[in-house]
Amino acid sequence: MDNRAGEMEVFRRVVEAGSFSEAARQMLMTPSTISKLIARTEKRMGVRLIDRSTRRLSLTAEGELYYERSRALLDEMAALETTLARGAANTGGTVRVNASVGLGTVALEPLLPGFWQAYPNIAVDLSLSDEIVDLYLDRTDVAFRIGRLPDSGMMARHIGAARRMIVAAPAYLERFGTPRTIEELSRHNCLGFNFRRSKPVWPIRENGRTIELPAHGTLLANNGETVRRLAVAGVGLARIADFHMRDDLKSGRLVEVLGDVIESDREEINALYLGGAHMPQRVQAFLDFVVPRLRQFVNDW
Incomplete structure (x- = not known):
């Protein structure tokens, strides 16, 4: 791994x-390690930095x-970190956040x-829906x-993609x-x-075409967490x-159904916000902290 700041x-x-x-x-460290690091720096740049022909240390x-240049760079880096640390400590206010129940529960809340x-003075007003x-x-x-983003003047940071799957509990499938x-x-x-925007169907892709399959069942819920829990309880199939x-899925409480028949159904995940030159620092700090970690969570699956 390249660690030029450390070598400097x-x-x-x-x-x-x-x-x-x-x-x-x-x-x-050991003197031999120090010597090897200096030699590696010299080899990379193709120049000799220290004259080893004299009994005392002498620079070329x-x-x-x-x-001179590396000292200035290291001092600037230290000053930048100090400034950012002070900024984190001083940044305050409230960030109002909305997320789906599933994403908020399993991915956002743990962050x-x-x-x-990092930001002890920022309050998070979190609504899960x-x-x-x-x-x-x-x-x-x-x-x-x-899902698909609406056409608007809002800004977006892409996080990843989620795959929708049809699943059921083994106990349900046995019955x-x-x-x-x-x-x-x-x-x-x-x-x-039972969302206002949704139809009681499961859009399923097979052989390059989308089929809107009527989803008849004993439950209509306004969030995925309720559907997930009742699927685990063996009530029915869930998408x-x-x-x-x-x-x-890892524990076997749920298993995928028709995975070899239905084509991959993926939906994009984005952080949507009101951008512009005057975006509050508290919002910028929240996005900068959360978005990369959510990307890692989604892409690790």
């Missing part, structure tokens, strides 16, 4: 300590230049303790959306059988949603996002 710091310590052995003592002209360690909220009307700063074709789904208890139930 070693070289600076050697120059300021006046010897390899004293620099090694200060940095809790290139070594003098490298010392908040770490966020508050699978309904689409209006960022303007609901005074929401950041909304995590799954009612495992469907082998899409047509057989009509004979099963298909758990659905929900993979990230939402990864622990259930």
